[in-house]
Amino acid sequence: MVTLGIVDNDPLVAQAIENAFVQRRAPLTVLWAVTGAADAIDLCGRSSCRPDVVLTDLEMPGMDGFALSEALHRRWPNLAVVGMTAFSVDPERLRKADIGLVVHKEMPTEQIVRRIGMVAHDADVMEWIDGGESASNLILTETERQVLTLFLKGRTVMAVARQLHMSEGTVKTHMNSAYKKLGVHNRSQAIGLCAKKGII
Template sequence: MNGTDYISIGIVDNDPLVAHALETMFGDRPTPLRVLWTVVSAREALSLCDTADMRPRVVMTDLQMPDMDGRDLAEKLHSAHPEIGILGMTAFQLMHSSDELSAAGMDAVIRKEAAVQEYVQMIGRITGNEHAATWQERSLAFQRMMLTDTEIAVLREYLKGRTTAATASLMHMSVGTVKTHMNNAYRKMGVHSRAEAIRICVREHLL
């Protein structure tokens, strides 16, 4: 997928910690989803969706919220913006039947504790995006095995704080060759910068 193919999502959960955890879950992995915004109330979500630039392809909403719950939000969103997909999230027993939620405009419901792969595939089915609907999460350990010995060696030098030029000199390569190895490693790891790559390598003990 290129940058224009990502599915934009908005997250609504009245618990800020849960909302942040959900945003982080997608942000820390190379998924085909991009979080456009995260809010803690249904009214905030409605307000953002009224602005074209802030209107996501899918809104993920907690079902049990004070003031306006997920079913009511789905009903209002579906009425104002029927093109937006709506995914309900719950950690408890449903207070509304599946038929009631569907009638309100909700496309599907998922358990909050579901794995990121389940979220991505569900959103793929909601939007008719085949890539997302069949997306498989590859563990960082699997990605680590895909890195070549040279890519790992270059990453280790970057981890030591060496510049690209210093790494190239040390490894008897041109700067362009080092950059090629790094770009290949970034692609495999699903990152876009040296800082991101180093952060993942330290966190996951990849090197």
């Protein structure tokens, strides 16, 4: 089974990614999920904690994903790195940093897993089909999931409204509907529960 390390400066995002793999029973073993490049380098320095693939956010304060990839490859040339972003990326920067592939944070779990399989050269992971969509995923509407996913990425109500082409009032209506269905009272509780259950 392919082993994985996850790096994202937002602990909620790191946890949500790990939980999505676990909930979907993806053919991956997450060895660790950390919020900084220094922790990732430290863990890779221990042979028992060195994964086959490091999945790293590209936009991080301090050492970003590009610099992390370069640092990892200087010490472990065969370690595969997958970049993760919500933005477009210059292919030349990826090549220079020796980042195998990029996944976008909005991608379905299945696509992310398959790309990890590509850089790990593992046919089973490359061809994995997500059959684990749980009933809890059907509780929320697609729009409610989109709203919560954008909040998970740190967007404001105004930014979510702009991105989804709706009014701020409509965003709040979807939020409140999601809270009611999930049995929570605020945004952080909703995100935490959805991340735990792999809904977003």
